[in-house]
Amino acid sequence: MWKALVLAIALAREVIADWQFRSRPDLAPPRLNITIPPTKDVEKGYLFVAPFAGLQDTVNEQHGPRQAGPYIFRDDGDLIWSGYGYYSIWATNFLTVEWEGKPVLACFEGDHNPGYGHGHGHVTFLDQHYETIRELRAGRHKISDKHEFWTRDGKTAFIQIYQPVPRLLKKYGAKPEQQWIVNAIIQELNIATGEVLFEWASLDHVSPDESVLPINPGQAGSGYNSSDAWDYFHINSVDKDPAGNYLISARDACSVHKIDGKTGAILWRLNGKQSDFKFDKKAGKFCFQHHARFLEQYDDIEVISLYDNSAHGTEAGDGGEVHTAPTSSGKILKLNTTSWTAELVQGYYPPDDLLSKSQGSTQVLPNSNVLVNWGSEGAMTEYLPNGTAIFHAYMDSGLLGVGVENYRAYRYNWTGFPNEEPAIVALEDDKGTSIYVSWNGDTETKHWRFFERASKGSTVNRLLGEIERRSFETMLRVDNITDVEVFAEAISHDGAVLTGTRPTIPQPNVSPPHGHSSSWSDLDGEQLVQQILDT
Ligand SMILES: *[C@@H]1O[C@H](CO)[C@@H](O)[C@H](O)[C@H]1NC(C)=O
Ligand SMILES: *[C@@H]1O[C@H](CO)[C@@H](O)[C@H](O)[C@H]1NC(C)=O
Ligand SMILES: *[C@@H]1O[C@H](CO)[C@@H](O)[C@H](O)[C@H]1NC(C)=O
Ligand SMILES: *[C@@H]1O[C@H](CO)[C@@H](O)[C@H](O)[C@H]1NC(C)=O
Ligand SMILES: *[C@@H]1O[C@H](CO)[C@@H](O)[C@H](O)[C@H]1NC(C)=O
Ligand SMILES: *[C@@H]1O[C@H](CO)[C@@H](O)[C@H](O)[C@H]1NC(C)=O
Numbered sequence: 001m002w003k004a005l006v007l008a009i010a011l012a013r014e015v016i017a018d019w020q021f022r023s024r025p026d027l028a029p030p031r032l033n034i035t036i037p038p039t040k041d042v043e044k045g046y047l048f049v050a051p052f053a054g055l056q057d058t059v060n061e062q063h064g065p066r067q068a069g070p071y072i073f074r075d076d077g078d079l080i081w082s083g084y085g086y087y088s089i090w091a092t093n094f095l096t097v098e099w100e101g102k103p104v105l106a107c108f109e110g111d112h113n114p115g116y117g118h119g120h121g122h123v124t125f126l127d128q129h130y131e132t133i134r135e136l137r138a139g140r141h142k143i144s145d146k147h148e149f150w151t152r153d154g155k156t157a158f159i160q161i162y163q164p165v166p167r168l169l170k171k172y173g174a175k176p177e178q179q180w181i182v183n184a185i186i187q188e189l190n191i192a193t194g195e196v197l198f199e200w201a202s203l204d205h206v207s208p209d210e211s212v213l214p215i216n217p218g219q220a221g222s223g224y225n226s227s228d229a230w231d232y233f234h235i236n237s238v239d240k241d242p243a244g245n246y247l248i249s250a251r252d253a254c255s256v257h258k259i260d261g262k263t264g265a266i267l268w269r270l271n272g273k274q275s276d277f278k279f280d281k282k283a284g285k286f287c288f289q290h291h292a293r294f295l296e297q298y299d300d301i302e303v304i305s306l307y308d309n310s311a312h313g314t315e316a317g318d319g320g321e322v323h324t325a326p327t328s329s330g331k332i333l334k335l336n337t338t339s340w341t342a343e344l345v346q347g348y349y350p351p352d353d354l355l356s357k358s359q360g361s362t363q364v365l366p367n368s369n370v371l372v373n374w375g376s377e378g379a380m381t382e383y384l385p386n387g388t389a390i391f392h393a394y395m396d397s398g399l400l401g402v403g404v405e406n407y408r409a410y411r412y413n414w415t416g417f418p419n420e421e422p423a424i425v426a427l428e429d430d431k432g433t434s435i436y437v438s439w440n441g442d443t444e445t446k447h448w449r450f451f452e453r454a455s456k457g458s459t460v461n462r463l464l465g466e467i468e469r470r471s472f473e474t475m476l477r478v479d480n481i482t483d484v485e486v487f488a489e490a491i492s493h494d495g496a497v498l499t500g501t502r503p504t505i506p507q508p509n510v511s512p513p514h515g516h517s518s519s520w521s522d523l524d525g526e527q528l529v530q531q532i533l534d535t
Helices: 002-015 525-534
Strands: 033-036 046-049 071-073 079-082 090-099 102-113 118-126 132-136 156-166 180-190 196-201 235-240 246-250 255-259 266-270 290-298 301-308 311-313 321-323 329-336 341-348 361-364 370-373 379-383 389-394 410-412 423-428 433-438 445-453 461-468 473-478 486-492 497-500
Touching: 046 090, 090 118, 090 410, 118 156, 156 235, 180 235, 180 246, 235 290, 246 290, 255 301, 266 329, 290 361, 301 370, 329 361, 329 370, 341 370, 361 410, 423 486, 433 445, 433 486, 445 473, 461 473, 461 486
Parallel strands: none
Antiparallel strands: 033 389, 046 071, 046 410, 071 079, 090 102, 102 118, 118 132, 156 180, 180 196, 235 246, 246 255, 255 266, 290 301, 301 329, 301 361, 311 321, 329 341, 361 370, 370 379, 379 389, 423 433, 433 473, 445 461, 445 486, 486 497
16 A cells, blocks of 8 residues: 555656646656746757756655656757667767768767766757758777767767776875776767878876875776776866867866867866966966866967856765865856966856866857856856856756756757657647647748638548647637547748648547646646546
């Protein structure tokens, strides 16, 4: 009895994700909890995220998102595309890039090792029809890690690899049996062929002395075996400037290094134990950072952006946490390579004092707004250039919002023409019929036109109505159709018919009463248990 109750509550909680879309009852995308609604100043484009559950499900507790995967959302939380089932294994760093002159979706998919913050897999590319067109793997018998995939020219890509290697580590405080260390490697690959154009390995250039996390105890691996290798450097981003030099972010050294693209020599180090720069203010300093990007270079100045976690800790929270500032932040830094000074141009500080012990990103947008993603805190914020927050959302809401994490968030434009046909369902009740239609990934439909067929097999169609598409799913309510086939056509902004659904026969409506997705608790657990006990 007790067990049945617990199970019923667990099921009731799962119900929370149900019926967001009548035409796609299989989809349970995260419901964004938007606490700062977007102002008119947000940059144009959609939000690209790949939220996942940071907590394990138990029999009486389920965590969001129910369907971890890559998603494209509008600013009001409306779904454009659910990538659940497209990227079928653990997916992260979901973005769009141009490859060979065409916009494509790219996303890491693979195995996730949350304990060590590593991932092993490959980057999968989808075209504008959401068809897989390429998988990119690291070269030279190494396995790509999850942290980076990035391209500047749409021809070559930067990725990184955590390669465990045995070394004598006694002088770094290790016992003789602690001999495994992670060689943090970056590669630049030809996307089309996979050819390795450049490779650089941290152990050739960076001493383990630069690490801020000692080999003991447990925070970054203790070196007893290859899967527990000491992650002394932990590269989590790679970028390249027009001169052909690289910028890497090394979380476990709390530093950003610039690397000569020809010789591999370190040109400078910013922050960390051996910084070449002095900071004008303490506020410019950072630690355990992510996502360093070149923004601008002129004269003796280099401007970069990064995400400053200022926190480190194990995912389970049992390894202790290190905090170096009260909150995490996005940062733009200006470096002068004559005076060797680093200046904080602007910091982007979180609503709700968020401090993320892992992950995170800072994307400077074309209009100079900045999108900051708070990693392990499962939230993102868009700012005006001066640091004013104009949009903030948590990546799931209610019970399902607890423990949701997201590695990076981006804003991009995107045009999607799904190869799959649109989904339709017609649900009949006492007073009439509601016809619902949706087309996962479509960005082009402006109106949906609904028709009925006078009789089965007839070719005479009667227009039931035309509804402007405002959301993932569009509904037409009609009073008096019964037992006739209905279908819908997607109409583009210039009036062209993009595609049509197959015809469907209305079926009895057994779904909970109308009430849209944003009210997440259609039925709470207690109520459902009561209903089950009553029957
Ligand atoms: C590797 O070392 C860690 C830390 O000592 C230990 O927990 C783990 O069981 C070891 N794994 C294997 C496969 O021996
Ligand atoms: C960088 O610093 C040097 C030395 O202080 C100074 O002469 C130079 O003007 C600075 N560069 C810029 C672009 O401000
Ligand atoms: C930031 O810029 C906006 C728009 O220009 C302005 O309204 C706001 O007062 C500025 N905020 C700060 C703190 O300067
Ligand atoms: C949204 O997030 C805020 C801030 O964390 C929280 O107080 C609120 O309960 C959340 N709302 C929902 C519907 O989850
Ligand atoms: C999207 O396209 C518009 C119009 O071209 C442009 O102004 C905007 O900067 C683009 N947004 C992004 C995120 O690139
Ligand atoms: C539905 O009702 C409208 C308006 O009363 C009427 O014009 C139409 O013929 C009816 N359709 C059917 C299939 O009964």
